[in-house]
Amino acid sequence: MSDQSRPGDEPDRAEEALLRFLAQFGITPGPDGRLDIDDLMSRMQGMMGAFTNQLAGYGAAEAESGMNWNFTKDIARKVTAAAGPDPTPSPSQLSAIRSAAGLADLWLDEQIGFAPISAPAVAWSRAEWVENTFGTWQQLVRPVVTQLSVAIAGLVERPEADDPTAGLMQPMLRAAASGMFAAQVGQALGQLATAVVSSGDVGLPLTSRPLPALLPTNIAAFCDGLDVSASDVLLFLALRETARQRLFGAVGWLGPQLLALVEHYARLISIDPDALEQGIESQLGSAMTPDEIEQAGQAISGSIFVPAASDEQREVLLRLETLLALVEGWVDEVVDQATRDRMPAAVQLTEMLRRRRAAGGPAEAALKTLFGLDLRPRRTRDAANLWAATRAARGPAARDAAWAHPDLVPTPAELDDPLSFAEHGHGTGTPDDLDAELARLLDEESGRED
Template sequence: MSPDVPAPSGPHQDGPQPWEEMLRAVLGPAADDAIREMRERGMDPAAMAAASGLPSDPALLAQVVSQVQRMFAASGDEPVNWQMAHDLARQQAAQGGDPSLSPARRREVLDALSVAELWLDAATSLPPSGGTPHAWSRAEWVEATLPTWRTLTEPVASSLSTALAQALGRAAGEDGLLGALPDGPGGSPLGDPQRLLRGLGSAVFGLQVGQAAGTLAREVFGTTDIGLPLLERPAPALLAGNVDAFAEGLDAPPEEVRLYLALREVAATRLFAHVPWVRAHLLDAVEQYARGITVDVDQLEEAVGAIDPTDQAALQQALSGGVFAPQTTPEQQAALDRLETALALVEGWVDEVATRAALPHLPHAVPLQEMVRRRRAAGGPAEQTFASLVGLELRPRRLRDAAAVWAHLTTTRGVDGRDAVWAHPDLVPAAEDLDDPAGYDARRAAAVEGSADLDRALAEILGDEDGSAPS
């Protein structure tokens, strides 16, 4: 340590402090200047280390140091450190055990998906997706779906990471901690000190996405039960371990639970495969939301400056309180409203179709329908993490209303007429239809009549005497 740096206080004065080892691993020779700068500003690095939970065990510390070094080496200019997100998602998914499926268990799942395809033929006019069915472990689910999470979260993370780096850069700029870090080849291994901030933002979002994806891998049953299609090419899949865990404690036999969940997965897969505009509509709503991200940098900078880094409780309260949350503009709120309605319509259709297909075969079809509805309404830790990260609610708040609309259409139009509604976005029930399912047909008839009146008016304006639209 430089002779200008005061000796550390505390019970471990005779040897290197864990926080010193961490700073030296990240900052290299610049660590001494950084420590001096922090102490001159009244910050106690040892207290910060204790507040952050830095381990004192040398072996654990070595692992942390190694992870930090890899983090900054791999971050680059990406808004999300995807290697970190991938590794953490795999670690989270493996908590509690995630063994590879035995041939017998894999066969159980594939048989359930095959039976579900047969039963659904009587409940929907949409044919099978044609995708290869899968029986997955949690790790396999992570590997297959992470590309879609990248599509969903990276635009938002890019905007927020830039704002966060700007705020932290102002707060710690040339007169602050960053000013103590040399940026020459012989100084910090990070080179430009601003890279530290970009790497920090990239790592923060990588940790959040990885944590959420890994936790979600322990909750979901397949690739469609959160409403969003998580595979670019739709194919039915079930996570055997999660299905078995959900079946525990229920009155229904595990075989019935597996078949009911298979029906829901297969129904949603058919919808996404044969009505491709639905997937595009859902992801477009997310993109429109992300495109409008704006952050009040002044407010963010004020929040950052007000946080005492030695106060662990204050740090946790600030982060959980949404200090870094984006502002929601009217345009973004409109996109979120469209997304919420679309999610409800997709899951309402799946709920209606899967349950109708199950009723002749599964004695517990109705109780299972209710259990899944309540589970989706409550959400889970992973969905809450994504909501705090990108402001998106993955729960269909109006699932029951949407299911009522599809049930009404089944009664009035039959299976073929109900499914034909998916042929065009303008035919799909809207928010007002969720309020009044019985008025759907009257509203669509009025819309068609209004369109015909418009065509006649245009024809008259253009001088077409027979009243037909010009060719």
């Protein structure tokens, strides 16, 4: 698109894309079919400056990724605020949570050999959940921003080296797409903050060190409509959170492996260039205030990721799904054992959590929005059955010893055939002689759920 363009020439695909993009701002060729380069450069520089100034109040964007993380966090905080009151937990709420976590530790001591977490349990508001987990979410979504940059580079073919617009086109597109994705991330985290009942509710280790943390405001919402006492609900959720954090604390490879799998998948995702281009073109014709950027992020939410297509993507997804299921299934199993003779309401609460997973719980919703991950919650029940069968066959110590090394945990095939693992671990024994035992265990589990 230089000023040497001839009016009668048919523009190539890159020129068409550039003209379409510029038209969003009212920049069109003159009657002779040419763009006034001086005017174009002046207007583009002005728009870029105005666009940058819109976010200046949130601090500078990250140089490497182009993401304005303060803007992202501000949107997450706005979403939590819009969901209703979010008071700082009171001293009495903190005391209740610590008492519940202390009792949970005593009950779990009878079921598992993993040591209690040294840090005392904490009570968080929704805003504190955003603040205290935000660093981990930054780490996880950075590869997605990299993929966005690749997609942006392909929206308009690289201009010729002497094209004076080369220095502004891609930075504008990058800033626009990064702003919209920042808004999408902020909205997803804000919505997640209104749903989670604990730090580990999504199944991932979101704090720099294991820490039992519960959210009283969300737990109160969780209790609505339940014919279960608030104290039982709090103790049940404290048991789950405490068990999960004890697992993360004792199994040093587990948390890093989970996060590495999410990051690996994020590096492999593909961005739909048509969806991204439509999002940019539909929004950039305006002044792009922070509110408009937020609306743009909501408009493209969930629409820019291409579903997993490569063998490597499918393999990473299967490994992540399996490991998350093994963690949550193990928590189901040990909490079931801890509450079996103490808390009749635990059966109802466990089933409620399973329905919540099947309907798409906070973990599934967040991972799908942020990374296009579509996890199958049914594997969690399979994992709980496997851990229960292992305990019945070889005892709780053998069940928990499987976490000693990544190569010792059950595979997807063993989730399909839990009796062989229950009897032999990673062995080659045939399950035929054990079918009756599995049926008994599963019938017992089903009877408790009824």
